[in-house]
Amino acid sequence: MEETNVSLKLLIDRESQRVLFAEAGKEFIDFLFHSLALPIGTLVPLFEKQGIQGSFGNIYESIENLGSIYLQPSVNKDTLLRPKVQISGGGNGPPLLLQNIESSSTFMKLYSCARSSSACDSYLAYDFSAICPSCGNVMNSEKNMVDPPTPSASTERGYVKELVTYMVTDDLVVKPMSIISTITLLNKFNVQEFGALEEKVVNLGMDEGLKILKASLYSKNVLTDVFLSMLKEEVKCKTLAQKDEPA
Incomplete structure (x- = not known):
């Protein structure tokens, strides 16, 4: 940057x-x-x-x-x-x-369970080796982070x-x-x-x-x-x- x-x-x-x-x-x-x-x-x-x-x-x-x-x-x-x-x-x-x-210190990745279900989708993890509390599978499916909107010039x-x-x-x-x-x-x-x-x-x-x-x-x-x-x-x-x- x-x-x-x-x-x-x-x-x-x-x-x-x-x-x-x-x-x-x-x-x-x-x-x-x-x-x-x-x-x-x-x-x-x-x-x-x-x-x-x-x-x-x-x-x-x-x-x-x-x-x-x-x-x-x-x-x-x-x-x-x-x-x-x-x-x-x-x-x-x-x-x-x-x-x-x-911007660099707050960057992180989140992971969810590879098995997509309503119960599994309610959990997220910072570590891709974490175990899903719902089904027991490894939570290694990376989630995409969305940045907040850039403030406009008029924003104080x-x-x-x-x-x-x-x-x-x-x-x-x-x-x-x-x-x-x-x-x-x-x-x-x-x-x-x-x-x-x-x-x-x-x-x-x-x-x-x-x-x-x-x-x-x-x-x-x-x-x-x-x-x-x-x-x-x-x-x-x-x-x-x-x-x-x-x-």
């Missing part, structure tokens, strides 16, 4: 060598919020918030603080904040970054609404993008030289998505940890390539 990429626009302070924040669309926010539906998300309410290491708790608080007008009508905030242990969350299917994992998927740009800070605080939020953040980090700010668009695949979730468990500078080293490596490769070019 072809991997689906999600893009982020990073605002980088070259002087402090850190990512100040990212501009993100619905796909990335759905991915972050969906992380609470993964088994680790069930642990967050059990901790005192000030005791949570890293930035993962900020995703939880961001959902708490996000206005309901930004959420899909089908999303229940309480259910999202207190998830049951499961792989797929609400919102009509997994976020784009997790579709490959979930995920957790947050379209047509909204979100700010995601280095420590994964999520809020709607606004001029006030941007100015507040720049003042917080005492950014004086706007010429030192750089925009960079990055694409996320499954590798980057998993790195973000991993870093969220121990780091308060998740975006910097994940992307800055990658960007430095890109610059290094470009510099070496330019040196190798004939004069």
Whole structure:
């Protein structure tokens, strides 16, 4: 299956060598919020918030603080904040970054009894060596699995609404993008030289998505940890390539 990429626009302070924040669309926010539906998300309410290491708790608080007008009508905030242990969350299917994992991990085959009768047909098995409880024959007749219909473009998927740009800070605080939020953040980090700010668009695949979730468990500078080293490596490769070019 072809991997689906999600893009982020990073605002980088070259002087402090850190990512100040990212501009993100619905796909990335759905991915972050969906992380609470993964088994680790069930642990967050059990901790005192000030005791949570890293930035993962900020995703939880961001959902708490996000206005309901930004959420899909089908999303229940309480259910999202207190998830049951499961792989797929609400919102009509997994976020784009997790579709490959979930589609492959949930694939299975089912088998029925080769002897077709009303009594035998009421049983299904995961293992083709299973014995039919009705007649005692081996259940080795493979059944065809039918995929659910693909949601149409009009179907409301995920957790947050379209047509909204979100700010995601280095420590994964999520809020709607606004001029006030941007100015507040720049003042917080005492950014004086706007010429030192750089925009960079990055694409996320499954590798980057998993790195973000991993870093969220121990780091308060998740975006910097994940992307800055990658960007430095890109610059290094470009510099070496330019040196190798004939004069």
